[in-house]
Amino acid sequence: MSGSRLTRWVVAVPMALLALATIYPLVFTTNVAMKTRREYVLDRFSPATSLHLDNIVTAWTSVGMARYFANSLVVVTVSVAVLLLLGSMAGFALSRLRFRGSKALFLGCLAALFVPFQVIMVPLTRVMADSGLIDTYPGLILAYVAQFLPFTVFLMTSYYRTVPAEIVDAARIDGNTTYGVYRRIMLPMGAPALLSVGILNALFCWNDVLISLLMMPSADHRTLMAGVTSLRGQYSDDIPTFASGVLIAAVPVLVVYLFLQRQIADGVTAGSTKG
Known part of the structure; x- marks a missing residue:
């Protein structure tokens, strides 16, 4: 066997095993969701004999997954919109405007990326409680914006720094104000980065459990992922219904990954370019 073929096998075999380990839990969960409770108790590992969709219908209607899904949709949509607006404006200001403290502000956003949420969750919860924002949609949206804004600002700043300065100078010569440069030039040119960062932030917010529970x-008012965690205790004796709830929560994320893989990869690497 040639060295190149051996190298390919050395890479391909671990990757295949990793893919199998990733796909198997989803296949197992789908199989359990298709079973009746009796079939699961008798043999949890055997293939389902038929497409038993009653568990999914029960989870969607009776358990409350439809309400949790709607809550997540509202919170994620508003949170991502606010993050993109603030992140794009801050990224433009930090990359193209020269003002006192701009470098320190950017370094502060960069440092905030290394602060785990567990460090700030107690003071954040107390501030939210004192402000009357606990158990409200604005409170959860503000928490998401505060948590993921440094990441958004960092990536947008790094992306906007790759835009040639001549384009900005030409826009100013044409009579555009600072806001005009941002709205007419930088915002359209930043659309690919905004799409990638928006997808990543949507996934972060959608998959969050800890912030939502707090x-x-x-x-x-629970979001979808927090609702799924509550099913574990409520339906511990009805595993097929619990598996159906997990499947409902996982399907939107899988759809996003399947159809927007390239944009997600671009978002991950957007901040690696040299400014």
Whole structure:
């Protein structure tokens, strides 16, 4: 066997095993969701004999997954919109405007990326409680914006620094104000980065459990992932229904990954370019 073929096998085999380890839990969860409770108790590892969709219908209607799904959709949509607006404006200011403290501000955003949420969750919860924002949509949205804004600012600043300065200078010569340069030049040119960062932030917010549990303690306001965690205790004796809830929560994320893989990869590497 030639050296190149051996190298390919050395890379391909671990990657195949990793892919199998990643796909198997989803296949197993789908198989369990298709079973009746009796079939699961008798043999949890055997293939489902038929497409039993009653568990998914029960999880969507009776368990409350539809309400959790709507809550997540509202919170994620508003949070991502605010993050993109603030992140693009801050990225433009830090990359193209020269003002006192701009470098320190950028370094502060960069340093905030290394602060785990567990370090700030107690003071954040107390501030939110004192402000009357616990168990409200604005409170959860503000928490998401505060948590993921440094990441958004960092990536947008790095991307805007790759835009040639001549384009900005030409826009100013044409009579554009600072806001005009941002709206007419930088915002359209930053569309690829905004799309990538928006997808990543949407996934971060959608998959979050800890912040949602802290900000939304009541059952009516829970997001989808927090709702799934509550099913574990409520339906511990009905594993097929619990698996159906997990499947409902996982499907939107899988769809995003399948159709927007390139944009997600671009977003991950957007901040690696040299400014």
